[in-house]
Amino acid sequence: xxxxxxxxxxxxxxxxxxxxxxxxxxxxxxxxxxxxxxxxxxxxxxxxxxxxxxxxxxxxxxxxxxxxxxxxxxxxxxxxxxxxxxxxxxxxxxxxxxxxxxxxxxxxxxxxxxxxxxxxxx
Numbered sequence: 001x002x003x004x005x006x007x008x009x010x011x012x013x014x015x016x017x018x019x020x021x022x023x024x025x026x027x028x029x030x031x032x033x034x035x036x037x038x039x040x041x042x043x044x045x046x047x048x049x050x051x052x053x054x055x056x057x058x059x060x061x062x063x064x065x066x067x068x069x070x071x072x073x074x075x076x077x078x079x080x081x082x083x084x085x086x087x088x089x090x091x092x093x094x095x096x097x098x099x100x101x102x103x104x105x106x107x108x109x110x111x112x113x114x115x116x117x118x119x120x121x122x
Contacts, residue, residue: 022056024078025103029062031074036092042074045096054107055100078103 027043035042043060050058066075068087076088081103088102101107 021059028075035074
C-alpha cells in the first residue's frame with residue numbers, strides 16, 4: 001500500500017477537510033514583485049485562463065520565495081512539478097496556456113452535449 005492510499009488516522013486536535021478545488025498553482029511572491037512581464041501580473045493571467053475550468057477547479061496561491069530567484073523571470077510550481085522536483089520558470093511574454101500545460105498537464109476534455117429537441121407525438 002502506498003502513502004497516497006493510506007487513510008489519515010484522526011489525531012487529537014486534527015481535522016481533515018475536503019479541498020474545494022482540484023489542484024493548486026503556486027506563484028512566487030518575491031519574483032512577482034520583480035517580474036516586469038508585459039500586461040497583467042502572472043497570477044492574474046493564470047487565473048483568467050483558469051476561469052473556463054478546462055483544468056478543473058484550480059486555486060492560484062502566491063507563496064514565499066522558492067530560493068531559485070532567476071533575474072527578470074518568475075517561478076511557478078504545482079503538486080505535479082514538485083513531485084518531480086521541478087519548478088517552472090516563465091519569462092516576460094510567456095504563454096499562460098503553455099505554463100499551465102507544464103504545471104498541470106493537458107487540459108481535461110470537456111464534452112459538449114448538444115441540446116436535444118423534445119419530440120412531441122403527432
